[in-house]
Amino acid sequence: MGYLRRNLSLVVGIALLSALGLFVIIGHLVVDTSKSRPLSAPAVQAPSLAHPFGTDRQGRDLFATMVAGTPLTLRIGFIAGMLGVGIGAILGFASAYYRGRLDAVVRGVVDIGLTVPGLLVLILIAVSLRRGLTVNQMAIIVASLAWLNPARTIRAQVLSLRERGYVEVARLSGMSGSEIIVKELMPNLLPYLAATLVNSVSSAILASIGLEVLGLGPIDSPTLGMTLYWVNFNAALINGWWWWWTAPITIILVVFLGLFFLTVGLDEIANPRLRRVI
């Protein structure tokens, strides 16, 4: 894969995410993740051999919390991201290819939906579903808005491809509408779809962490967002318990930087013109 050497961003992205994966896997082997529950360790201990990431005020071992919480947050991101791109792609392809009323409806909903800040709608939903959310419910709530952006971008791409000559040749060669979408349009959009997926996973994670920081997340689960909520709740910063928030912050940084470089790398594959200037 000589290609990877030239596409630096892709390499950096993959490296960051695989480092994170390694951390979680090794973590599960090394520490008992049940210690991420409150009162399973002496409170407010600075990082030590016994507790490499220290402990928080409710007595959670932060290393265990990170090891248990990271996959949870990533899971929310991936479920919501996948659902978002899945629905978005279906609507994007169908409305752009078949046009007509479906296209008008999709475009209208997307144009208006995107002007409404996603977080606020999520807050409204989360506030009303007060009785404790599970991680999966969280993913579905986030997914309910995550499809808007993918639908818009994929629709725009399909609209431009739809006018190409080879689509008409395919139609005249006897291919049906759905066959054309799958066999003629989709292969050209694969790198672009991958970039859209990574992008929507990243914004889904951002939305879920946002909700959790506002206290609307699954209260007792050790996700990264909830850890930040307790950091804020207990004013860890002012009390100088620096270890309490550096752990989640670093992990979140790695997650977002990894996903960002992955998106840029995939964008380069989708349209090589940009690479010339970097």
Added chain:
Amino acid sequence: MRELTVSYDTPLGAVRAADRISFGLRAGERLGFAGESGSGKSTVALAILRMIQPPGRIEGGEVRLDGVDLLSLADEDMRRVRLARIALIPQGSMNALNPVLRIGDQIIDALRDHEIRTSARERDARVRELLESVGLRSEVAEMFPHELSGGMKQRACIAIAISLRPRVIIADEPTSALDVVVQKQVMETLARVQKDLGASVILVGHDMGLMAQFVDRLGIMYAGRLIEASPVRAILTRSLHPYTRMLIASLPSLEQKGTFNGIPGLIPLLRDLPPGCAFHPRCPDAVDRCRTERPGLREVRPDSWAACHLV
């Protein structure tokens, strides 16, 4: 122009888009450059204006205008030469006009950047005069490019090209993608403004009919090389190079329904040109010498040059 060579660096190595081109342009003359796609005709036009964009570069040769070698000029001096002394009329199919600026402003910014200090009133008068000289109403100055038809846009480009009364006008396929009726109007406009200015015109294109009716002398390009240059009447009646002969023969005429005689084989790829004369694989009269030794451009008859061993 003497021994002008332009090459492009491609992943598969350097490719010679224009290979040692030499020709002379006389004052007030209409010189044509004809050739099929990939023959290097547009490269020559852009090279004269020193506008070869990377990854292309001018390898060697000279381009002299009134004794001054343009290739050795400093960038700033070359910039001043453009439009003032050598003007370009872009391709008809390109959207060469800035979509968000009015036509009048696109004439004025050229005047301003060439330090033409005039009052607003004089400037607007000049714009009106230029537009009317190319057959456009003066209201066009206030209009945007998307409000004009293809033909009107080309006329606006001609107005810009002649705004500083240049000595040479280079028209690179000025009427490509225009309808035949509009094409005739645009070419008549170009002919008239050329006569008023006494400028010489280099017309680059592939439409032999257009060349036959417009230019005085014609150069034929093939695979980046100039293979024939003669007065246009000589080219049409007794062309020297086999490629020219076959090209003329393949043109559909309106007189009689002849048989179709195309040129067999494929246009050579500039990356792997055959040795010797580039046309020899497709040439019916090719001999061994053609396959090994590249023919130079010789004056076979007074003012008629050809690059072929058999002539």
Added chain:
Amino acid sequence: MTTLLEARHATRIFDGGYFDRTSTLALDDFSLAIDGDRPSIIAVVGESGSGKTTLARLLLGLTSPTQGQILYKGQELQTMSRAVWRAFRRDVQVIFQDPYGVYNPFYRIDHVLTTPIAKFGLAASRAEARASIDGVLRAVGLRPEETLGRFAHQLSGGQRQRIMVARALLLRPRVILADEPVSMVDASLRATILASLRTMNRDLGISIVYITHDLATAYQISDTIVVLYRGSVVEIGDVELVVKRPQHPYTQLLLSSIPLASPERTWMTEKPSTPVAATETIDHGCKFAGRCPSVAASCRESAPSLFQTDRDRAVACYLYRDAPTVTGDHRQPGRSR
């Protein structure tokens, strides 16, 4: 005997969508019949915006007419059953203009040939499929081993266009719509493609609708010619008559505007530059009135109908109003050959 493919008073209006009230009349009451038993080459000539591509898309069933009908063997395209539609799709094929846009960059060029074979079940086995592909490629002057297995960007415009002709041949169609097939191909290769179109017509009995703005190639290849101006037929008839003795002012203007590769200099006239009049929009009357040198009062009142001025030619111009008008959906004017 019903005609193979026919447009009967076909009209197509493109409206600009919900908010854009300006609608453009692309094709206006156009009738043309393609008779399967006497395959001929019909050229449809017109400038950009004359509606010739719209006509092609209507005849291919890619768009439907706003008024009038498109009939395949007497049945309307919109109401045909799926089975009849498949037969129509096989019988009426296309060669597009842009050799660069018709190949999906993701696949090798073989995809363009194997798909129709698979979709229409043209070959029982892979070997048979490969044989018929080799056959059609050789028929258009391409060596299969040099062409198959390669990507479109590795081939020249001329090669790609010849592959499209081969694709059309594969399906053994009865009509081929060639929409400006040679306008983006170099002059030297243009002749070979036009030659293969004519051999397909002569030897395989395939009717060809040759759509172009280039009257010279139309003259060289076609038997009948239709001259379109802003969606309406202005002159239709035998190509020798129409080209050698054009009657409609627009046809005359078209012919006089073509620069011929001949030593005599007849093309350039030193006319003073009359400011280009914006072509005024004419909602009734002859559309060419705005530019017509011999315009008369009647031309502005109502649009002229087609007048049969010769056995093999009709003209839509009041200059010939005393000739009998062509009524109903006129058959293809009888061909002399």
Added chain:
Amino acid sequence: MRADYLLKRLGVFVLIVWLAATLNFFLTRLSGQDPVRATLLQQAQLGGYVQSGLEAMVKEYERRFGLDRPLWVQYVTYLSDVSRFNFNYSISNYPRTVNEIIAEAIPWTIGLLGTTTVLSFTIGTLLGALLAWPGAPRWMRVLMPPLWALHAIPFFLLGLILMYVFAFRIQLLPMFGGYSPGAFPALTLTFVGDVIAHAILPALSIVLVATGGWALGMRGMMVTTQGEDYVLFAEAKGLRRSTIFLWYCVRNAILPQTTALALALGNILSGAVLVEVIFGYPGVGTILFHAIRENDHFLVQGIVFTIIVALGVTTLILDVVYPLLDPRISYRRT
């Protein structure tokens, strides 16, 4: 053509406002039982209110909002209330009305958001434009990678880091709130200085992140514009490099950049809410945070509605301004 373009944009705006009200109404009733009663009863257990007084309050609310009547009647009354901007009393800080609380918070958010968005957009666009222009100074290239990476992380994350470094560690800047506790809000120089000091960190955490995004977007657009035919012809016209850069490249590349601004407003605001919460900045975000914590339905709905409408107005303004930049617009939005 222009009239119906404006009409269409106004129509979209009205639709957004209607959507905001409908979302508010239905989403809060997702959980089935009526929100007001649930909240008040919950307050009762927590706060140890006098039980009887509370019952009266619940009854009075139900009568006032006709919660006993069918849903669609409630919906209509709700819409009429909303259209008069009447969001009733805030449950958690009764007797103050929702409008009062929002009105107090809005100037802070507009101040923070307005300045940071304008700053990051202009700097980012300029930087992006210069980066794609060969004539640009060298050091700009060095600036790009850090900004580029910063663009990847959310605002509040950078906010936390900046707070720790500048407020906690070096105590250079205040850590919390909109102005020092005890300072009396007045138009004196000291107070304004105090407010600015408090706003630096939140503003910085937004600007540093957003600028990279605008620079990236603009650079991409500049790359495409430089390849356009009219730039080649401009060069052939012998125009100065600066003219080509400004009037041919930037002038055309700014169009999609403005559309991107309109589309990004929603995300910027979501991010800003979190920044306000982290810094306890007295804007609409913090109020929303407290409203959520105290389950104050009316306040939450009021804030959400106001923000959506405010965004709708901003998008409307951008859509009206856009045709001035692009004469071709007879409204062709991709």
